Amino acid sequence: MSVVTSTVPEEKRQRVELSELFRRYGTACIFIVLVLGATYESPAFLTERNVMNVLRQVAPTGIMAVGMLFVILTGGIDLSVGSVMGLASAAIGLSLGSGQGPAILAGIAVGLAAGCVNGGLVAALGIDPLISSLALLVAARGLAQAMLGGSRLDLPGSGALAVMGRYAVGGIPLVAIGAAVVAVLVAGLVRGTIFGRYAVFVGASRTAAFLAGVPVRRTLLLVYALGGALAGAAGVLASARLGAADPNYIGVGLELDAIAAVVIGGTPLSGGRITILGSVFGVLLLRVLDASFIMNDINATYAQMLKAVFIVAALYLQRTGG
Numbered sequence: 001m002s003v004v005t006s007t008v009p010e011e012k013r014q015r016v017e018l019s020e021l022f023r024r025y026g027t028a029c030i031f032i033v034l035v036l037g038a039t040y041e042s043p044a045f046l047t048e049r050n051v052m053n054v055l056r057q058v059a060p061t062g063i064m065a066v067g068m069l070f071v072i073l074t075g076g077i078d079l080s081v082g083s084v085m086g087l088a089s090a091a092i093g094l095s096l097g098s099g100q101g102p103a104i105l106a107g108i109a110v111g112l113a114a115g116c117v118n119g120g121l122v123a124a125l126g127i128d129p130l131i132s133s134l135a136l137l138v139a140a141r142g143l144a145q146a147m148l149g150g151s152r153l154d155l156p157g158s159g160a161l162a163v164m165g166r167y168a169v170g171g172i173p174l175v176a177i178g179a180a181v182v183a184v185l186v187a188g189l190v191r192g193t194i195f196g197r198y199a200v201f202v203g204a205s206r207t208a209a210f211l212a213g214v215p216v217r218r219t220l221l222l223v224y225a226l227g228g229a230l231a232g233a234a235g236v237l238a239s240a241r242l243g244a245a246d247p248n249y250i251g252v253g254l255e256l257d258a259i260a261a262v263v264i265g266g267t268p269l270s271g272g273r274i275t276i277l278g279s280v281f282g283v284l285l286l287r288v289l290d291a292s293f294i295m296n297d298i299n300a301t302y303a304q305m306l307k308a309v310f311i312v313a314a315l316y317l318q319r320t321g322g
Helices: 002-041 048-073 081-098 100-123 129-147 160-166 174-192 194-204 206-211 216-242 254-264 276-295 300-321
Strands: none
Touching: 002 276, 048 081, 048 174, 048 194, 048 216, 048 254, 048 276, 081 100, 081 129, 081 216, 081 254, 100 129, 100 160, 100 216, 160 174, 160 216, 174 194, 174 216, 174 276, 194 206, 194 216, 206 216, 254 276, 254 300, 276 300
């Protein structure tokens, strides 16, 4: 009997250590292995042109994933961010007559407004975030299509949007630099502000946070507003990269990639803790996975299946670590 009681705690301790190692380094290690494997199979994978293309494609998802991080930090979820990207794209198309600067601000503003609506439903009315964001997913996509009559609108070939979508600094696309800056700012927001600490407390335990005097409802509202604004910014970048405002294409399915990147990066869906660097690697990992399958003429459905394996493995290790 004594052998059994001493073995079980040891096994649990090992599982916890494995979970913690995966949370800290697992995603980065898998990313490196994928890059090496893709380069071995196709030496053109690490060419400057392909790397810049991957960075341009990953930037909008990365910005959206950073917003998703904050939402998941509070124990919530937001399925609407992909549709909010499409809504921001449609807002750009409608506002171009006022100039590209106002159009960019309009895209971010509609994202902020959508986030406030979602946050209001969660914080003020107590609606489950899964339900509220699912409703907004449908409504935002429908509104985006109605705003442009379901059609695609080409953007000007010059000006701020063209610069954002095409230009690079030191070989790094501007959109990727913007995504990196957003990730750094959010990291500082979490670690260096009262709002960030409030979000952590709310995610750890809403009841305890309320009893400690944390403004839970206001914190939730601001978190979802931030997530919506970043989704709007992601829609702006995606439109700039595409060179068009397209409410039918932009953001479709990307909410799932954002959630997957956060989970694979080591952030638990239960909230109370985030891993920003892990989520960045999670976004890169998913994009490299897609790109490597495309370059090797492998059916993209297999990449989706492999993503599912990564998600299940991440959730399992988080559970065993808990």
